[in-house]
Amino acid sequence: MSIPATSGSSFPSTPVSVSPSGSSNHSSGAYAPRIVIAGAGPAAQALVAKLDQAQFGGSITVLSNRDDAPDSLLELAVLPQVSVRFGQPATHIDPEARRVITEGGLDVGYDQLVIATGSAPMQTPIEGAERSLGYSTIDDAAAIGEAVKEATRILGRRPLGILVGTGAAAGQAEAVLRARGVRPVRTTARPTAVVPSLAGSPLPASGIRFEDGSTMLGDLVVLAEDRLPHDSLAESAGLETAPEGGIMIGHDFRTAVPGIWAIGDAAAFDGVRLGLLVAADSAAGACAAHLMGVPSRELPAAA
C-alpha cells in the first residue's frame, strides 16, 4: 500500500546523503551509513528485515526501551550489521549533531534516524479494570477468544459481552468478539468502574458502572480504548506532530527534519496516524526502499 503524495508538502525528498559529520562507515568508497532505529516493535523489526533482505551495507542500531525481547527480534539481533541495545529508551535527539541520547545516557550517532516508538493504550484509571479484558496488543485477541470459551463453558450459553471504547481499537475488538459468537453491547461512555461479580461466581465481572451511578450488566467486559502514539521524542528534535498525535511525515516517511524518518504507529500522514492507514510492515518496506535509495519494487518480498 502506498501513501498518497502530500500536495505542497514541506517535507524534503532529496536522496539519502552522507552525514554532514562525515562519520559514516566507508569501505572501498562504498556508502555505509549508520541507521539508528528508536523502538523495537513490529515496525522496527520489519525495517531491519527489509534492509537486511536488500543487503544494506551500513550499520543498524536498534534502541529498545524494554529489557526483554521476542524471538523475532532476537533473530534480527544476531545479524552482523545489527546491534540491539536493550533497556535503552531514546529520550533526546540532537538533529544538528545527528545524535540520539537514551535515558541511560547512551549517546549514539546516526546518519539516518527512524523513529518507530509505536503507541500505547491511553492510561486512564478505571476502578477494577483488572476484572476486564484489555485490547491493546495483538495477543489480546487470543486472550479474548479464550475468555469467551471459558465463560461459555461456565454459563452454558454465550456470554453477554460489554465493549467499551470508540475508534479503531473498539471496532477490531467487536470483530474479534463477533467472530467468537458474541454480539457485544457497545458503549462509548467511559465507565468509572468494572463491577465485580457476586460471591461464588467464577466470572470476574458482572458489568460496569458509570459516573452517575447507573450500571450496565454483562458477563464479560472488554476495554478497547484507542491508543496514543509515543511521539514524545518529537519535541527535542523540533519535529511536528499531528493534532491527534503522531510524528508528521511526508509521503516517503521523512519528517521535516533532515535525516529523521518515522514509521508505524508513532507516525502520522496528513494528520492521520499511520497505524490506521498502512500496516507497519508495508510502511517499513517502503521506508527501507527510500533509505536504500531504490524504488520499493526492487526490494525482495518479506520472508
Ligand SMILES: Cc1cc2nc3c(=O)[nH]c(=O)nc-3n(C[C@H](O)[C@H](O)[C@H](O)COP(=O)(O)OP(=O)(O)OC[C@H]3O[C@@H](n4cnc5c(N)ncnc54)[C@H](O)[C@@H]3O)c2cc1C
Ligand atoms: C489487538 C490488536 C490487534 C492488531 N492486529 C493487527 C493485524 O492483524 N494486522 C496489522 O497489520 N496490525 C494489527 N494491529 C496493529 C499493530 O499491532 C500495530 O500497528 C503495530 O504493532 C505497530 O508497530 P510499531 O512497531 O509501530 O509499534 P509498537 O507495537 O507499539 O512497538 C513500538 C516499540 O517501541 C518501544 N518504544 C516506545 N518508546 C520507545 C523509546 N523512546 N525508545 C525505545 N523504544 C521505545 C515500545 O516499547 C514498543 O516495544 C493490531 C493492534 C492491536 C492492538
